[in-house]
Amino acid sequence: MxxxxxxxxxxxxxxxxxxxxxxxxxxxxDLPTLRRNVAQMAAYADSLGVTLRPHWKTSKCAQVGALQLEAGAVGLTAATAGEVEALAAAGFTDVFWAYPPVGAARVATALWAAARTRLIVGVDSLASAEPLAEAAAAAGTPIEIRLEVDTGLGRTGVDPRRAVEVAQALVALPGVRLEGVFTHEGHVQGVGADPARRLATGVAAGELLVEVAEAIRADGMPLTSVSVGSTAGARSAPTVTGVTEARPGTYVYGDENQVAIGTxxxxxxxxxxxxxxxxxxxxxxxxxxxxxxxxxxxxxxxxxxxxxxxxxxxxxxxxxxxxxxxxxxxxxxxxxxxxxxxxxxxxxxxxxxxxxxxxxxxxxxxxxxxxxxxx
Ligand SMILES: Cc1ncc(COP(=O)(O)O)c(C=O)c1O
The missing domain is CATH 2.40.37.20 (D-serine dehydratase-like domain)
Structure with missing residues (x-):
């Protein structure tokens, strides 16, 4: 038996x-379809002159991440501690953790991953960054952070009007370095099937993020990345001058929510x-x-x-x-x-x-x- x-x-x-x-x-x-999606988004980002950092939560497969990097992505985006740990363990060398590192377990994951890969961590307030900063300073492992800005989704993200003030508080922290700003313009998906309204919503999100980045820079704080990310907004938000990076995720597989609105x-x-x-x-x-x-x-x-x-x-x-x-x-x-x-x-x-x-x-x-x- x-x-x-x-x-x-x-x-x-x-x-x-x-x-x-x-x-x-x-x-x-379907592998040929997947390869085509990967290649088309890479070529599109390239044509706009923005770097591509796909959100890996869509697949969570090392093989898909590898295909995205082969096609020219600079790194991957993650949401959960499990994803960050899996990417670092699998040898991916540039990871953006687009989620506030709140709670001791997330801080521990960030430190562990930062010792193995380039890690950038998303924060939206001083409170969400302080424990990470303290731990990174104590460990002698400086960690890059990005400030999340709410450009209309109404989820995490600092109110754009408070972004300069929060950025000032973040740059004063030991152990972390403010690398950029980011947003998830997920509200473009909510706009639905009207391409003109989607375009306007995505462009407005990109413009708001660039405006915030410029205000932070004008206050004497240099920023490298101005990062937008979504599949519904992939043809709008990254087209704004001043946006440097796009992080679509769902595009790699596609799904009914995207098909229903024509994205x-x-x-x-x-x-x-x-x-x-x-x-x-x-x-x-x-x-x-x-x-x-x-x-x-x-x-x-x-x-x-x-x-x-x-x-x-x-x-x-x-x-x-x-x-x-x-x-x-x-x-x-x-x-x-x-x-x-x-x-x-x-x-x-x-x-x-x-x-x-x-x-x-x-x-x-x-x-x-x-x-x-x-x-
Ligand atoms: C922070 C962040 N960036 C990028 C994405 C990718 O968006 P999409 O799945 O629409 O491609 C998401 C998706 O939820 C996200 O939360």
């Missing part, structure tokens, strides 16, 4: 197999979830094996709240889910055992639900990529 359970065996044995042999639910990454074309979505029909006893909905633990429960921002859109024959939408059950509505002709491929609403939330993704070319598995730093 085999000592290894079948599910544990499969990952090793899948390379070379057609996707029909994959266990489900499984995240599939990613359906054919540029590299990620799908492969799922099997497990029951048609209800008729419509058919039940599939991708529920919220496979898709994430992050419903569509710009539609009917669906958690996924079927892109394979038969169509339909994953209207809702239980943990391991997806409710597929509006599909035709499905039988138990049939495979369906689903475009998820939110690629970043999806990646974090899985321990591996499967890289595929022409319907054949070419590699298995571990998802790193999930928590």
């Amino acid at each position: 085999s000592p290894t359970a079948p599910q544990a065996l499969r990952w090793d044995e899948l390379v070379g197999a057609p996707i029909q042999q994959l266990p489900t639910p499984t995240v599939i990454i 990613v074309a359906p054919e540029d979505t590299a990620v799908t979830v492969l799922s099997r029909v497990i029951s048609v006893e209800r008729g419509d909905p058919a039940l599939i094996d991708a529920g919220i633990k496979a898709m994430s429960a992050d419903g569509s921002m710009h539609g009917d709240g669906r958690i996924g859109t079927v892109v394979s024959d038969g169509g339909g939408v994953v209207a809702t889910g239980h943990e391991e059950h997806g409710f597929l509505r509006g599909a035709t002709g499905l039988r138990v055992g049939d495979l369906v491929r689903i475009r998820p609403n939110h690629a970043c939330g999806l990646s974090n639900m899985h321990s591996h993704v499967v890289a595929v070319e022409d319907g054949v598995v070419v590699d298995i990529w571990p998802v790193l730093g999930r928590h």
Whole structure:
């Protein structure tokens, strides 16, 4: 009798197999589409004269980060301590941790990572920077920081009117060096499908950030980076003169939230979830094996709240889910055992639900990529 359970065996044995042999639910990454997305964004950033530092939280795969760097990215952006540690451990040498280092555990991660890689840490207040500064000064490891500015999303980020004052307090701290300013213009996604309004919103965010950077410089504090970042704003915010860096993340996979507003074309979505029909006893909905633990429960921002859109024959939408059950509505002709491929609403939330993704070319598995730093 085999000592290894079948599910544990499969990952090793899948390379070379057609996707029909994959266990489900499984995240599939179409490699040619991924490569195209990576190349196009790199060429676009290059054409604007801004550096590219993709947000790695979308994939959390070392292989995807490596492709982005090969195409010309200067480094990667991370959100969680797990991502920072995974990137530093995997040998990535330039990481921007775009999240306030609040709490002793995050400070410890920052110091550990800064000893292994160039690390820049995002802060939005004196209070969020002080513990890091104290620890870095005590360890004799100076750490670069960037000041986050709220340009309209209304999340973290200093109010632009207080940015100079906070920058003054930050430069007075020992142990840290103010390297730049950044914003996440995520509110461009909220504007929706009107390209003119998206353009105006993204440009306004970029202009506000540049204005803040100029005010800080005029006060005698030199800054290197003026960094914007989002997929919905990728064609607007970085076009503003004075912006030096772009940090889009979702573009690398694409997802339904981007497709719904036209910022990613359906054919540029590299990620799908492969799922099997497990029951048609209800008729419509058919039940599939991708529920919220496979898709994430992050419903569509710009539609009917669906958690996924079927892109394979038969169509339909994953209207809702239980943990391991997806409710597929509006599909035709499905039988138990049939495979369906689903475009998820939110690629970043999806990646974090899985321990591996499967890289595929022409319907054949070419590699298995571990998802790193999930928590
Ligand atoms: C700080 C920061 N930068 C960049 C990004 C990338 O944005 P997107 O996923 O829209 O490409 C995000 C996404 O949430 C973010 O939080």
